Amino acid sequence: MTCLPSSTDKKLGLVIDLDTCVGCHACVVSCKGWNTENYGAPLADQDAYGENPLGTFLNRVHSYEVQPEDSPAQLIHFPKSCLHCDDAPCVTVCPTGASYKRTEDGIVLVNETDCIGCGLCAWACPYGARELDGEEKVMKKCTLCVDRIYNENLPEEDRVPACVRTCPAGARHFGDLGDPDSDVSKLVADRGGFDLMPEMNTKPVNKYLPPRLKDQLDPERNETHALEAQAENPQGLFAWLDRTLEKL
Amino acid sequence: MHPAPSVILFTSLSGLGFGLLFFLGLGMPASTGLVAFVFYAIAYAFAVGGLIFSTFHLGHPERALKAFTQWRSSWLSREAWLAVMALCVSGLGAIAQIFFETRINAISYLGATLSMATVFSTAMIYRQLATIPRWHTPWTPVLFLGYSLAGGALFAGQVSLAMPALCVLAALQVVAWMQGDRALADSGTTLATATGLGERGSVRAFEPPHTGTNYLLKEFVYVVGRKHAAKLRIIALILFAGTPVLLLALEFNHILALLAVIAHIAGVVTSRWLFFAQAEHVVGLYYGKR
Numbered sequence: 001m002t003c004l005p006s007s008t009d010k011k012l013g014l015v016i017d018l019d020t021c022v023g024c025h026a027c028v029v030s031c032k033g034w035n036t037e038n039y040g041a042p043l044a045d046q047d048a049y050g051e052n053p054l055g056t057f058l059n060r061v062h063s064y065e066v067q068p069e070d071s072p073a074q075l076i077h078f079p080k081s082c083l084h085c086d087d088a089p090c091v092t093v094c095p096t097g098a099s100y101k102r103t104e105d106g107i108v109l110v111n112e113t114d115c116i117g118c119g120l121c122a123w124a125c126p127y128g129a130r131e132l133d134g135e136e137k138v139m140k141k142c143t144l145c146v147d148r149i150y151n152e153n154l155p156e157e158d159r160v161p162a163c164v165r166t167c168p169a170g171a172r173h174f175g176d177l178g179d180p181d182s183d184v185s186k187l188v189a190d191r192g193g194f195d196l197m198p199e200m201n202t203k204p205v206n207k208y209l210p211p212r213l214k215d216q217l218d219p220e221r222n223e224t225h226a227l228e229a230q231a232e233n234p235q236g237l238f239a240w241l242d243r244t245l246e247k248l
Numbered sequence: 249m250h251p252a253p254s255v256i257l258f259t260s261l262s263g264l265g266f267g268l269l270f271f272l273g274l275g276m277p278a279s280t281g282l283v284a285f286v287f288y289a290i291a292y293a294f295a296v297g298g299l300i301f302s303t304f305h306l307g308h309p310e311r312a313l314k315a316f317t318q319w320r321s322s323w324l325s326r327e328a329w330l331a332v333m334a335l336c337v338s339g340l341g342a343i344a345q346i347f348f349e350t351r352i353n354a355i356s357y358l359g360a361t362l363s364m365a366t367v368f369s370t371a372m373i374y375r376q377l378a379t380i381p382r383w384h385t386p387w388t389p390v391l392f393l394g395y396s397l398a399g400g401a402l403f404a405g406q407v408s409l410a411m412p413a414l415c416v417l418a419a420l421q422v423v424a425w426m427q428g429d430r431a432l433a434d435s436g437t438t439l440a441t442a443t444g445l446g447e448r449g450s451v452r453a454f455e456p457p458h459t460g461t462n463y464l465l466k467e468f469v470y471v472v473g474r475k476h477a478a479k480l481r482i483i484a485l486i487l488f489a490g491t492p493v494l495l496l497a498l499e500f501n502h503i504l505a506l507l508a509v510i511a512h513i514a515g516v517v518t519s520r521w522l523f524f525a526q527a528e529h530v531v532g533l534y535y536g537k538r
Binding site: 053065127 | 307
């Protein structure tokens with residue numbers, strides 16, 4: 001049923017720290033790796049080794065430059081995947097019931113055997129979180145690694161989404177954002193976590209933590225000044241070179 | 249948005265077919281026998297033909313019947329139901345008129361209502377999408393219904409009705425284009441709100457996540473041909489409104505009427521191409537594009 005649940009028991013989601021992300025794309029690769037080999041149709045590539053490679057990804061890292069009015073520009077790496085919205089517009093538009101939001105944990109999933117590949121859910125998503133697979137012709141999206149987080153065959157430390165497990169910078173956090181006492185909820189409260197495109201009223205579960213402001217340059221010290229030429233008391237070969245060059 | 253031929257032909261042709269079914273349901277013209285058969289055959293060819301084109305847009309058309317299940321929440325599912333109901337009810341009216349030389353008003357009027365409801369539900373599939381500000385306005389259903397009614401009147405040979413309807417439609421379309429050109433800016437969604445970084449300074453897309461293209465860019469950030477939009481708008485106006493009105497103003501004969509209909513179809517398809525090609529999806533903002 002593509003009506004949204006009125007509330008969910010948990011709100012599992014990600015908190016992404018834009019202050020810590022170094023833009024290495026490891027989360028992109030680990031996501032593609034896990035989700036190609038596990039739940040649902042593989043994430044296919046077309047013309048992978050040709051001139052115009054194309055492929056399905058559930059997580060992509062953009063990079064933005066922010067130019068404040070009176071301080072240096074800042075480069076911010078920006079991972080983006082499904083935000084598992086509370087008011088997910090992608091779910092209600094689905095004509096077949098393939099898209100649904102789980103009542104138990106709030107994860108938005110696609111039942112691929114019901115998907116007719118009409119693409120309307122991807123049209124309805126403002127975040128570009130859904131991609132129609134070029135080979136299987138069904139809609140692919142982040143599952144929050146639903147086949148890892150409850151998987152008792154995995155060691156406990158691996159029962160988090162692949163992107164979270166692999167992030168070398170610790171920029172991705174996974175937890176229940178519906179529980180105000182959870183670590184992720186505290187992190188969001190402490191750091192001023194925010195929503196993407198709040199004006200779309202999608203009520204995203206995933207939150208983003210803002211990057212810190214850069215240090216200001218001290219106007220008293222001319223830090224951009226070129227270094228002074230230095231040739232005091234050269235020794236050995238440099239002393240000979242110094243003398244020779246002086247004579248020229 | 250990528251202007252897929254399947255969706256353009258679907259919305260254009262089925263809109264015209266259901267428009268003609270609407271007028272036939274109202275008894276305009278109130279024909280029976282062979283004449284009624286020809287009118288209904290044209291209406292069904294366009295309405296059903298358009299619906300068949302829509303299935304070419306699907307990744308898994310063999311599962312299309314599943315689209316009837318979610319009418320509670322999905323406009324696409326409602327459209328499927330309304331289209332089938334409109335075709336069935338109008339079909340009963342058509343059988344009465346063609347084979348029994350009689351009109352059952354209750355059935356014919358219901359068929360006409362369902363035909364317009366189908367066109368409305370098609371429009372609502374696009375109108376509901378907040379992600380595409382150009383479509384997310386009451387203008388979308390107004391125009392879809394307008395195209396269907398004006399085209400239906402033209403197809404049904406209702407000359408005195410079609411001429412003013414086409415003129416009104418042209419005016420509505422011009423206003424909607426002007427509104428649409430401002431829609432993304434008026435929506436308030438920018439790269440600043442998309443990234444949540446706008447408060448600290450001006451945000452610029454520095455590096456995309458991938459060097460090549462992807463599904464998102466191909467489907468949502470279509471820019472080919474946009475630069476000819478102004479010319480195409482004039483061509484569309486001349487074809488869907490100007491030419492038919494001029495031809496109908498001359499003496500009425502079937503050759504001129506056929507030319508008027510052909511020009512109108514070409515104009516509707518051109519305008520529908522622009523509807524898709526010019527629609528900017530907000531996901532383009534993440535790529536610094538629109």
